[in-house]
Structure formats: C-alpha cells, structure tokens
Amino acid sequence: MVLGIGDWLRHRVKRDAPAKQDDGVPVSVPVPGRDPDTLLPAEKRAEGRGVDAAKLAAAIRRLVKDHKGRTAGAIHLINLHVVRERMGDRWPAVADRLLAGIEVILDNRLTAADLYIRIEGPSYLIVFGEIDHDAAKLKCALIGREIEKHVFGDDVDLAEISVRASVFRLDDGLAGQGEEIDLLGMISALKQGAGQTVPGERREPDGMAAAGRRPEAADDGDLPPIPNHEPPHGPQPPRISYVLVPIFQTATTPPSSFVYRPIWHTRQDAIATYLCQPMWVKSNAVGAAGEGTIEYQLAYSGEGDIATLEEVCRTFRALAAEGRRVLLSMSVHLETVARSATRKEFLAVAAGLSPAERRFLSVEFAGIDETVPVMRLTELVSVIQPFCRSVILRCPLDRRRFAGVREARLYAVGVEIGPFHGPEAGLLARLDDFAGAAQAAGLRSYAHGLRSRSLMSAAIAAGFDYVDGDPVAPLRERPSNAYRFSLTDLYGGSPETAGRAVA
Amino acid sequence: MTRILLIDDDPLLRVTLAAALSAAGHVVVEVDNGIEGVAEARRHRPDLVVVDIIMPEQDGIETLIRLRASDPDLPVLAIGGGRARAADFLSLATGFGATATLAKPCAPEMLVEAVRRCLAAAQPAGPVQAETV
Numbered sequence: 001m002v003l004g005i006g007d008w009l010r011h012r013v014k015r016d017a018p019a020k021q022d023d024g025v026p027v028s029v030p031v032p033g034r035d036p037d038t039l040l041p042a043e044k045r046a047e048g049r050g051v052d053a054a055k056l057a058a059a060i061r062r063l064v065k066d067h068k069g070r071t072a073g074a075i076h077l078i079n080l081h082v083v084r085e086r087m088g089d090r091w092p093a094v095a096d097r098l099l100a101g102i103e104v105i106l107d108n109r110l111t112a113a114d115l116y117i118r119i120e121g122p123s124y125l126i127v128f129g130e131i132d133h134d135a136a137k138l139k140c141a142l143i144g145r146e147i148e149k150h151v152f153g154d155d156v157d158l159a160e161i162s163v164r165a166s167v168f169r170l171d172d173g174l175a176g177q178g179e180e181i182d183l184l185g186m187i188s189a190l191k192q193g194a195g196q197t198v199p200g201e202r203r204e205p206d207g208m209a210a211a212g213r214r215p216e217a218a219d220d221g222d223l224p225p226i227p228n229h230e231p232p233h234g235p236q237p238p239r240i241s242y243v244l245v246p247i248f249q250t251a252t253t254p255p256s257s258f259v260y261r262p263i264w265h266t267r268q269d270a271i272a273t274y275l276c277q278p279m280w281v282k283s284n285a286v287g288a289a290g291e292g293t294i295e296y297q298l299a300y301s302g303e304g305d306i307a308t309l310e311e312v313c314r315t316f317r318a319l320a321a322e323g324r325r326v327l328l329s330m331s332v333h334l335e336t337v338a339r340s341a342t343r344k345e346f347l348a349v350a351a352g353l354s355p356a357e358r359r360f361l362s363v364e365f366a367g368i369d370e371t372v373p374v375m376r377l378t379e380l381v382s383v384i385q386p387f388c389r390s391v392i393l394r395c396p397l398d399r400r401r402f403a404g405v406r407e408a409r410l411y412a413v414g415v416e417i418g419p420f421h422g423p424e425a426g427l428l429a430r431l432d433d434f435a436g437a438a439q440a441a442g443l444r445s446y447a448h449g450l451r452s453r454s455l456m457s458a459a460i461a462a463g464f465d466y467v468d469g470d471p472v473a474p475l476r477e478r479p480s481n482a483y484r485f486s487l488t489d490l491y492g493g494s495p496e497t498a499g500r501a502v503a
Numbered sequence: 504m505t506r507i508l509l510i511d512d513d514p515l516l517r518v519t520l521a522a523a524l525s526a527a528g529h530v531v532v533e534v535d536n537g538i539e540g541v542a543e544a545r546r547h548r549p550d551l552v553v554v555d556i557i558m559p560e561q562d563g564i565e566t567l568i569r570l571r572a573s574d575p576d577l578p579v580l581a582i583g584g585g586r587a588r589a590a591d592f593l594s595l596a597t598g599f600g601a602t603a604t605l606a607k608p609c610a611p612e613m614l615v616e617a618v619r620r621c622l623a624a625a626q627p628a629g630p631v632q633a634e635t636v
Contacts, residue, residue: 266588424559425512432586439587454537454562461557463587487595491564495599498568 098161105146109139255279255304258311261448262473263329264485266460271473272482273327273362273466275448276312278304302342305332309349315479316357326479329362331394334372337365337380350387361388364414368393370401377408385409392446397430402441412465413438414446417455428458435463453490460487505622506530508549510540510566511582512558516607520553523611524618537566544570544577551602551622553614556583556592564595571600578602578625580617582609 084091106116106124116126126143128136144163255278263273278301308330319325336342353361363384368377381391390411397415405413415434417427431447438445447459450469459467471490492498507529511517514535521531532549534540538561544552552570556563567579581596583589584607593604602624605617 428559453565454558454560457562458557461586461588461592487591488598491568498599
C-alpha cells in the first residue's frame with residue numbers, strides 16, 4: 001500500500017483551517033466515524049476552535065523535500081476506551097494528566113528537527129527530521145516504553161492501556177508493511193477526515209538540568225573544580241532511555257553505536273563516570289513498546305572491545321574540545337587481551353591515549369572467572385594498567401571469594417544486574433552478600449543496570465560504592481558533565497518534589 | 504485500641520514485631536510489601552504505619568513518600584538496619600517525613616516504646632517532631 005505523502009499534505013492544507021493557533025499546543029483531529037464520546041477532554045476543547053494546519057503541513061513538506069529517506073513514526077495508546085468506561089466521571093481528570101505526561105516525554109525525547117501532533121484519541125504522529133528508519137523504530141519504541149513506565153507506572157486504573165509504536169518511511173510515499181499498518185490506517189483516516197490539526201513543533205529542553213538536579217560536582221578523581229551553577233554553555237548531550245537487553249551470542253558485526261551509562265558514586269554523592277557501552281541494534285528489534293530494543297554484548301567480541309576503545313578515544317577528544325572532563329569507563333573481555341592479534345590491536349589504540357586521558361579512564365575486565373589463576377590475572381591487569389587509572393572486574397552475582405582479585409591489584413569488583421536476575425525479592429540478600437564479601441577483601445564494589453529504586457536502595461544499603469540504572473539517570477548518547485546526585489535526589493530531591501518523582 | 508499497619512518483607516521479623524505490638528494491645532495488620540501497604544492504608548486508614556526501609560519492588564522510602572502524599576498526617580515509623588549503610592536511609596526517612604525511625608535489630612520492647620512515642624507525638628496537642636529512637 002502506497003499513499004502519496006504529497007497528496008496527503010495537499011489534502012490537509014486544503015482543509016478548512018479557519019483560525020490560527022500559535023500557542024504550540026497540539027490538539028487532536030476528530031476522525032470521521034469516531035464516537036464523539038470517546039474524545040478526550042482536550043480533544044473536546046479543540047473542537048470548534050481554529051487551528052493552523054498550514055503551518056504543520058509546511059513544516060512536514062519541508063522535511064520531506066529536504067531530507068529524502070526520512071522517517072515518521074507513531075505512538076498509539078491501546079485500550080483507552082476500556083479504562084474510560086471503568087473510570088466514569090473520573091476520566092476527564094485522568095485523561096488530562098495522561099496527555100500532559102505523554103507530551104512532556106515527547107518534548108524531552110524529540111529534537112528541534114522533529115515534529116509531532118496528536119491526531120487521534122490519542123495517537124501521536126512524529127516526523128523525524130534527522131534520523132533514519134532504524135533509528136526511528138528504536139526511538140518510537142523507546143518513547144512508547146517510557147510512556148508506559150513513567151506515565152502509567154503502577155497506576156492500577158491505567159494498567160489496561162498499552163502503548164504501541166509503528167514507523168514508516170517518508171520518501172515520496174508511505175511504503176507500509178507489517179508493523180507499520182496501524183500508522184497507515186491512521187494516516188488514511190486523516191486523509192479522509194474532516195478535522196484540523198495544529199502544529200506541534202517541539203524543541204528539546206535546554207540542557208540536562210531539566211532533570212531538576214544540581215548541576216555539577218567534584219568526583220573522587222582529579223576532576224577540575226566545578227562551579228555550583230548551571231552547566232557550561234554549549235550543546236548538552238541528549239538524554240535517551242534505551243532498554244538494554246543482554247545477549248550471549250558473539251556479535252559478528254561491529255557495534256551499531258555506543259551509549260553511555262551515568263554511574264553514581266554513592267559515597268561521593270556525584271555522577272562523574274560514564275560507562276561506554278557498545279550496542280547492536282537489530283532491525284527487527286522494535287515491536288510492541290516495552291520490549292527490549294537494544295542488545296549489548298556479554299559474550300566475547302574483540303571487535304566490539306576495540307571499537308569501544310576507539311569510541312572512548314574520540315569522546316575524550318570531543319570533551320577536551322568542549323573544555324569538559326569526566327571519567328570514562330569501558331569493558332574489555334579476557335579474550336581480547338589474551339589473544340595476541342586482538343591484544344596488539346587493542347594496545348595500539350590504547351597507545352593513542354594521552355597521559356591526561358589515561359587518568360580519566362577505568363577499564364573493566366569481563367569474562368574472567370574464578371578459575372583464572374592469580375598470576376594470570378595479575379599479568380592481564382599489568383597489560384591494561386598502564387593505560388588507565390584503575391582496572392576493575394565484572395563478576396557473577398554469587399561470587400564471594402575475592403582475595404585473588406585484591407592480590408592482582410584490581411580496584412573494584414562488580415555485577416551486572418539487568419533484567420535477567422529474576423524477581424527482586426531474591427536479589428536483596430545476594431547483593432548484601434556480594435558487597436559484604438568485596439568489602440571484606442578491601443575492594444570497592446559496583447552494580448550495573450539496577451532497574452528500580454528498590455534495587456538501587458538495597459544495593460546502596462548493602463554497601464555498593466558505584467551504581468547505575470534508570471532510577472539514577474537514563475543512558476546518554478554522549479557523556480554529560482559531572483554533577484551532584486545524592487540519596488535524596490534518588491527520590492525526587494526533596495519532600496516537596498518527591499511525590500511527583502515517585503508518582 | 505490503635506490500629507497499626509506493619510509493612511515488612513521479612514516474614515520472620517514481621518511475625519515477631521507483630522506479636523510484640525499485639526501483646527502491647529495494638530491491632531496489627533501485616534503486609535509484606537510497600538505497594539500493598541500503600542493500598543491498605545488507603546483502604547483502611549491505620550493510626551500508625553511501621554515500614555521497613557529496604558524492601559523489594561517498592562522500598563520503604565518510596566512507600567513513605569506515597570503514604571505522605573495521600574495522608575500527610577499519618578504517623579509513620581521507619582525501621583531499618585543490618586546493612587552497611589542503613590543509617591543513611593534512616594536519616595533519609597526522617598528527611599522525607601517519617602515521624603520517627605528505629606534501627607534494627609531491636610528488642611520488641613524498643614519497638615513498642617517507639618510506637619508509643621510516635622503515637623504520642625502525633626496527638627494534636629503538640630507538634631510532631633521527627634526523632635530517632
């Protein structure tokens with residue numbers, strides 16, 4: 001099925017658009033044949049007031065013309081009518097809150113080059129100005145997941161609403177297939193529709209300070225003093241909320257891209273380290289929102305390790321060019337260092353790190369189990385140590401013996417929690433035991449991928465020195481600046497703001 | 504007779520604490536997680552909530568925040584301990600509005616006394632002061 005976007009736009013522009021609306025607030029388009037009673041309150045308010053369809057159409061036309069191969073996507077809320085019926089008189093208030101929450105997320109996640117509008121009750125159409133089809137699929141799925149997580153959360157009343165994302169190519173037409181069919185249906189309905197649409201051009205908020213956190217902080221390392229005011233001028237790294245799904249098969253291709261995990265030093269009350277993580281995005285990785293969308297490698301990939309180090313080198317230079325300095329961390333697998341060919345290649349890249357950059361790099365060994373003798377471990381550490389400030393070791397959660405690790409002059413041991421350790425109830429005691437054993441051996445400890453506040457608080461109470469995960473900060477496409485982050489911030493920053501943070 | 508909502512994921516400790524509170528003449532409602540605790544408090548307002556801080560799925564701090572959001576005057580005694588940084592979380596609970604905190608492990612009579620002081624502090628005669636027992 002191919003629907004000419006030009007036809008659709010012409011049709012849209014030709015629709016009656018009797019008045020202007022310049023406040024930028026997106027309103028919906030009543031779709032023909034739809035029961036007016038299913039409209040949300042904001043939609044009802046939109047009825048009868050003028051909208052500026054031409055402005056939106058012009059913006060979309062510009063995108064289509066200037067960016068061949070660009071992509072559009074849509075976010076659909078499913079089962080809305082079920083919840084509406086159940087909530088009765090409470091529905092208008094809930095619906096307003098729901099829409100406001102979704103649009104905050106869209107505002108945060110889309111860039112100035114993107115456009116979005118709400119076109120049905122409610123579905124959102126997004127036109128991406130800069131990213132390709134695969135990236136749009138990813139982004140739509142992530143937005144959908146974030147809506148489920150942050151807007152609906154554990155709200156029992158809204159539990160039946162699900163979010164689905166779909167994406168189509170925006171070339172000279174709309175080439176739809178498979179998962180994209182919902183969006184095509186929506187566009188078709190619009191084409192036949194009698195409603196009007198207001199432009200919903202949105203810009204990403206300025207800076208990461210939008211998270212409501214205090215801006216800058218010192219670290220336990222040799223970061224320069226950071227003033228206690230807003231982050232430095234210049235572009236701030238976009239915030240993203242990728243869903244990491246571990247895979248255990250060796251990747252046969254180079255990483256698609258990289259993400260950075262902000263790591264919280266819980267005793268220093270600061271986020272000053274970013275773990276660079278290679279990722280592989282599968283073309284079929286986007287389906288129903290809420291499913292994993294990005295895979296990261298737990299199995300060995302020498303190519304991935306080397307590519308990650310190259311990315312770290314690039315990032316150090318980019319940060320230096322911006323006058324910024326943060327600690328970076330990366331993983332390297334045992335095989336990469338143990339095998340002659342990959343070790344040479346890895347060390348050749350590492351040799352390009354300046355002495356200053358080495359003081360800001362921490363390297364994590366992965367894939368080294370308890371059977372590796374201390375002598376061998378020491379040898380491996382000695383290969384890497386000259387190129388970084390510390391070498392740390394990722395371990396299974398149930399490892400308890402760390403004397404050899406200490407002997408090999410490693411700085412810390414840690415675990416990857418992620419989604420694959422089962423229910424939280426079974427994790428708390430294991431986190432306690434791991435941190436206790438590390439502390440007894442004189443080692444620092446860290447936990448990656450803590451997915452909830454409750455796991456985060458359990459890990460911190462257990463004594464983990466470094467933690468990361470969504471409750472602290474979402475993944476980023478580039479490292480941000482260092483900034484202060486305390487236990488209080490984990491719950492929203494203050495008693496006054498905590499209610500909103502946990503809601 | 505006061506009605507106390509006891510939220511703790513540790514079944515052994517929960518039974519022990521409930522027995523101590525019951526013996527002191529309180530009616531105790533037990534739940535094993537914060538999500539259920541908040542729901543129970545909304546269904547039947549207790550006179551006081553005793554909440555453990557480190558719990559799976561929804562910890563005690565988040566539970567406290569949710570309780571406070573829906574019922575700012577509800578007395579809450581936060582309990583925690585036995586972990587490396589438990590004291591930090593007790594302090595945090597005070598910051599987020601716990602009426603009092605109590606470090607674990609504690610003797611049953613200490614809990615009963617903490618509950619008594621918490622309830623007394625919640626009386627309208629005087630201002631509620633956060634305190635660490």
